[in-house]
Amino acid sequence: MKVTGKLIFKSEDASELIDIIARSLAPDNLSNNITVIGENTTSITFTSDKIGTILSSVDDYLMNAVIVEKLSYTLKDIKK
Template identity: 40%
Template sequence: MRVRATITMKGPQASQIAQKVALALAPDNLSGMSTEIAEGMATISFGTEKITTLIATVDDLLMNARIAEEVLEKVGKRPQ
């Protein structure tokens, strides 16, 4: 059985923040993962054969997204 997940990042400054976070995470994308950036949001989609792999991937992505957002805040690149 194949399981799929989609993570969408959006918010008040989503077009700027979500795009930067998604692009920061993109180098870690595995085959079968895709990142789409549209106005106001960024979407990462992926699938796997094992639910445990999917859960671990979601956990890693969310943790890395949080870290990328914190870095943006610290370097002053986050829109006001």
């Protein structure tokens, strides 16, 4: 049995940040993860045989997204 989970990020105010996060994390996607980047929206779909794998993948993705977000803000401050 396949289990699927999906994260959807939407923001008109932070579309650039969403794009940066999605593009930064896309190289780490496993073959069963699909990232779709749209205007003001990014979604990632996780598929696995086990729900525990989905939960671990989502947790890793969100933790890495937080790091990219903080790094993005830090780099913007340095450029000022």
